[in-house]
Amino acid sequence: MSVTSAVSSDYNSGVSNVPIEHQFNPYSDNGGTVLGIAGEDFAILAGDTRHTTGYSINSRYEPKVFSVGDELLITANGFAADGDALVKRFRNQLKWYHFDHKKNLTIKSAARFIQHLLYGKRFFPYYVHTIIAGLDEEGKGAVYSFDPVGSYEREQCRAGGGAASLIMPFLDNQVNFKNQMDPDSNGTAKKELKYLKLDEVISLVRDAFSSATERHINVGDGLEILIVTKDGVRTEYYPLKKD
Amino acid sequence: MNHGPYDWGRPSDDTYGAYNHQIAAANNSQFPKMNTQQPIVTGTSVIAVKYQDGIVLAADNLGSYGSLARFSDIERLLPVGDSTIVGISGDISDLQQIERILDDLQVQDSYDMEKPNLKPEHVHEYLSRVFYNRRSKMDPLWNSTIVAGLSSTNELVLKYADLLGVTYSSPAIATGFGAHLAIPLLRRKVETEEDASKLTEEEAVELVRNCMKVLFYRDARSIDKYSLAVISQSRKKIDIHKGLRCEDMKWEFAKHIRGYGAPQL
């Protein structure tokens, strides 16, 4: 099995005599981007509806943000098969939680549980950026975001997926008022944090997605925004550019 | 001395030493465990489009062995139950494995001796789980498939599933080369569900047949013989037309091509 060369030179010094292993790649990237924002008494979770592999648009409408009951929204963006599998497992376990405990799953518990689902595959990870949104025990908007292996954090807002790096700085500035000063302080005091109203958030999200659509090839076609309030979950759809 | 019945007929450990079980192990240490790494005999694109009363889908009859056109009578549109068609591209031996899995599913469905309960949404879910479980074992079934049919509520189902377990739904779907060559043609007529609801059956069949012709022109792993299935909501019926040919082709340009094969004068 050894590969030996007659002459040693600069050109064959890199030749290895280890058998070449061709490996099946179990992952792919199905594009898209997602975004969650928590308000004072509401939370939203939004995603574009384009589904891709490489340069091909597989579908212009394939939703990836789901309302799974208990006023919980979930999305797992990245490798779509893993995302679907994760959401499916979560839905199933949520059903069992109801059977076993006869009560709703709080978003705090949902977040910890999703950590277990993700970390359980630490050495063959779900290739997804997971975000959940809902209301916490006090009725305040909550967004939790996860890395592919289950590290998580509660945040005021988070963008995930292909255009996360485009949207997140915009959100830092517009939701958490990063680099904004109080206009009356003459540049000496930071602008005070305050909750945004729902209509402000919706227009932020729409701006974020139409801008991401311009700059990212895997984002576009449609925007689906799921909104949780104390009255339940509702969905809004806005078209995005299809090019 | 080893007298137990389990050891009958084996050389004595005292004389020859204990048997080295590694010798008989199928995957011994020299190589990593090997699963399917590449497709062998392959089928090319499957294409499908929705129209106002159903779905039209097509796949040619070629089984390629690399660049060799090895088999010309491969049927890649499989009926499952009485309201589903599964179109399969990719590895043909895996296609046959899927054919068997789906046949077992149908036999199990018939145990209650009622009408078939197996609907396209079930077939698609099942198939995509099989794909995902196999990819998670790093032993994939090397296929891209389109599942089409009439659901339990007599609505149209048109979905995709592939070797990675990736799934999606769209009014126009194509696998393989078709995703590059046929999709632009299909989307020119059917971009949205609303467009699909305006397309007649005749237009849909003509559209798909034109795509098969374009694929035969441009896809080197295709053949001009194909099967085409028409799923009709109003007739509650599926018709599969076999052995169709690409028609009205123009090959005049071919004689002007230079630079390949034997020198031409």
Add this chain to the structure above:
Amino acid sequence: MSSIGTGYDLSNAIFSPDGRNFQVEYASKAVENAGTSIGIKCRDGVVLAVEKIQTSKLLVAGRNKRIQSIDRHIGVAYSGIIPDGRHFVNRGRDEAQSFKSLYKDPIKVPNLIDRVGLYVQNYTCANSVRPFGINAIVGGVDDDGAHLYMIEPSGVYWGYCGTAIGKGRQTAKAELEKLDLPNISVKDGVKEAARIIYLAHEDNKDKEFELEISWVSQSETGGRHEFIPQELFDAAVQYAQEEDDDEEEEDEDVEVQ
């Protein structure tokens, strides 16, 4: 049974001195008082029918089927302990599926009966198990035509032109012998099956029953084992009831004389 109570009937693994396995014989007792099942081999297929005794008025009509499919082309009707029958059918399905997985063709009926026969026989050999409490009538069609078998708790099976088991078996067998088997059509077979079950029910008159009829034939069902269509079922029941009434009238005549 002179040896009863001598201890030789307590185990499968022990013969009685006169060479009998009492556990197997007791299993047959479980079958003898059950609802009647019959199988008719016809020119172009097989008809199966059962007299399903309804133990309660609360049971849903038309459900809890006693005839089952082993594969597309093979059906079973059985009398005896129902869960044993269910288990028998599951084993048959596994065998049929494994045959098809290995050889692609659907399993032939004689081969299937061979396999399940071996399986049933195994339950007569060990101390830790009891034999199947059923007689199963297995019918189907394959490339060689129609086949009808009945398998017993001992694991033995015979091929038949017509066979019956359960409480009304004697009556049913007597009627089957009068038919020109296997030279009748399955359509006629269906009518006769209904008539025979109604007749055999005379032996179990005090109980309500439901009739189940299935068939498998190349000409009528394309080689698939199916329950007969409703119209045919209704016609067969009507025929059976008319024949039944005629017979009663004849009986009355006799009494008058």
